[in-house]
Amino acid sequence: MLQIQYIPKVVSLLIILLVMAGCQRYPHSVRQVAQAPADAALVTNYTDSTITLPAGAHYKRGALHTLLYGRHYRNAWYTPVNIRVLDISTAHGGLQPLKMGGSRQTVSLRMQTKDSTEYVLRSIDKEPAGALSPRWQKSYVANIARDATSATLPYAALVLPGMAAAVGIYHTDPELVYIPHDPQLGEYLDEMGGTIVLMERRPDGKQKDNPRMGNAEKVKSTRSMLTERLSDNDTKIDARNYLRARLFDMLIGDWSRHEDNWRWAELEPTDDAYTYRPVPRDRDNVFYKLHDAPIPWLTHILKFKPHFRTYRKRVGNLEKLNYNARHLDALILSELSQQDWIEIADSVKTALADQVIESSFRKMPDTIYSLTAEPIIEKLKVRRDNVKEIAKDYYSILAKDALIVGSDKHERFIVKVLNKNEVQVQVYKTNKDEEVKRLLFERTFNARQTKNIILYGLDGKDHFVLEGDADPEITISIWGGEGEDTYTAESKKKSNRIFINDSTYGNNYKAGDRARVKHNDNLRAKDFTGAGFLLHFYLD
Template sequence: MLCVSCSAPATPTGPPPTIAADSTVHVAAGPQYLRGAMHRFFWGKHYRKVWAVPVEARVINLRTAIPGGFTPVREGGSFQTKNLRLVTRDDLEYVLRSVDKDATKALPAQFQKGMIANLMKDQTSVINPYGAYIVPPLAKAAGVYYTNPRLVWLPDDPALGNFRQSFANALYLLEERPDGNQRDSPNFGRSARVESSRKAFTNLIYSQRYRVDARQYLRARLFDMWLGDWSRREDQWRWASFPAAGGTVYRAIPRDRDHAFFKFDDGVLTRIISWFKTNYQSFHGKIKLQNVEGLNRAALPMDKSLLAYLTANDFQQVADSMRQQLSDGVIRQALQVWPQQVYNLVGPEFDAKLRQRREQLPAVAAKFYELLARDMELPGTDQAERFVVTAQSRWQLRVQVYAMRDSRPDSLLNQRTFDARETRSIKLFGLGGADVFDLQSVPDARIALSIYDGAGQDTIQQHATHTKASLANITVYDSGDGNTVRVMPKKIKVEAYKPRAEEFDAAGWLLRHRLF
């Protein structure tokens, strides 16, 4: 039963619009997740009590919530979350995201009913239904972009039109949709153009004019780990673009915090499952360093591409600054955003865990760097690049990537010195364009170097020899489409090969990012 009152719940501070409401309701997000002791023993306590407690939510009227109202335009969402996109009279976009989830849609049709479906639906209780609600003040303090979810109850509103049957009488998070012109949104950096991951990555690998603010992305990724948010695949991001010298720089906007504060391994059977599904990392007070790899598996293709030129010092500087910014006061204030009923259940627990995890950020950053540094992939673009490889010492290898200009000197795009004590392999991908791979000096075998020519007629040339051929560990993969290869065969292996799609050009490289 819904209880109507006139008081308004606490909501996160953020940009307009302010949602008008004549009333509020008291409603539980998911009382069906309450289970008996035996079920909880095997399948976990999770956040069942949080799902079952009634909280206060604003009743939203789509026509009067803001001046000009909201117009529903499109249904969307993933296998779990049901979304409804809304637009304002100023063409700003918002989205209603269902608080309750239904993962059974990911199952084959024959399994979407019955015991398997019921168990899968029951595991929605691993999610804190109000977890996303406390993220904005934490993200703001950490220097990470964020959306501003507001808890609303959508009644059987005639303004829903054709969406009325599917969306009426349910609890939602209403938040800005990061897309297009966001000059009035400080939480998106006031970017005049926010783009999807598909658009941003297409630009990044087709043209040298685009780049990502890697340190800002790293900050967002460490913030993910602090929250225990393991579901950070490419579609969970948008990209705020800004003019920069010679082109455009992108800064990351995380979205969809459904899997932040995940609590899975507190049942006998769910704990066993977590041994095999190592990406299902639970939100504990301690981040186990051996679990950092699993925690970041979903975002690995992005991390390898976007963080390739950051050093261990960069990782530590970002982690240290975040540790200072996420003070005890910031954490306490963020938790006060929750409805009092929710805070009473899990507020003190979250306060303690967030403070414990904050202290681990430098160690987690070091482990994250170690994992990424092990095997490096350095792509070019579909424009012409020159890759310069220089042995700095027996242990160190420097890679510099230049943009090749017809009538101007080559321009340095990226560079990094790799150490064999951290890195065991480096792969260079020319992708498109007439690229040049200059081996200024041949490194020894401590780092395996592979060169993939990709599309275009490339040049691979060796400028110096090595005193011992046995110490070289370099392989040139020649697709045989008119490349010029000038290397000493006894020192550098040349192998004919047929490039896989993701090794060939920019369009193929997007396959690594699950965007095609």
């Protein structure tokens, strides 16, 4: 074992080697062919044309650099593959460039067909240094940030649609194409000409003719969906389908499931309620391979970006893996019991048969399949076989703090302490006269799994009813939020684990000593209204 007194010397040596390995910086562009061929302007038809190129020749580095920073998927990046050339004038009936898009790392171009269907062309190579300040973008740090892209498998997104369809979740269907230096790109020629991209139908707006997104009338952003969900109790989220999607995320090792990496299909209303079903997008970080060399290992030991997870047979720390998804998971999955999780995990396991997995990986170029597929498939099958244990483990993490959120409309929350170990929570939609319209939420929590139940009424005229005599082992915290709320209790027995948090304005407290009331006229924004709670997802 390395003695503590030698660690600074080892670190210093690594830093010296780092500088030596990185003395030669490479000019970086997400375009594979920066200069247009001399006859590019004369070519008017790319039908049936192909080109053979590597996705990122610059990721082929020297022996010392590779030793220090890792092999990652460098061979997949610098190995040439045969790619179809995009014929802008004929693809999908003809495409018209609209606007540039993408994050600070991915360069993308939105294009539109004659019937206004939108496609997005996302660069397969990335520019992570775009997140740095202009000064740092020319530094050695930028060079290392760019090089870290080699930890991603450039063609991974191609293998996912078949498995997603088998699991029963919505998905995009990306196609690998090369954008030529075509004058039809107009003002975007210099930015996108000569780029290998993933082309897919944009998961947004009207998708009535697209079964991969539920033939939805509308597909919305997470912010738009949450605004609807938190402002109106006539909207709900398909929690069971979301769990299928999240278990699939964990099986493929996708650690980047933040709010912007989802879109939401708005399905036709049933019982006067709209249902939202998830559409995962931006699968850039699946099957990640980072910690295979001293420098990446050092960042792991120092807990820098701990949610960056190398893909292994064992999932590892689920809380860190799912860090970016923590807010959505807590909101959406609280209605599902442990039995629900087990049933859905069993279903996902059955759906991902060996044949489904193996045939899905054949969607990669043949040379890349030969280089990379076998070890990934082996790890994925092990994860699939253990998906029930993965589900149980992550359920136990989320179950500790159960989050139950109302809306800016009127609800009745019935919190029934069945015995000291069990608490049942029911939430009903009501009108302004407190007439019950329909059940929105129902679940019984057990103290062996759950330590805290947290209820948010948000805006509206809400009524919180405390039932049962037992003193619960679970702590129950109620945040009434905006609106004139009422708190009642059928028992006079005092509990030290039931808390009511609300202002002194306009609320009716009839809970006696059953709950401890904490008056607060300066509530946090996320405890106040739907719009305020939305900040919980983007600012916490």
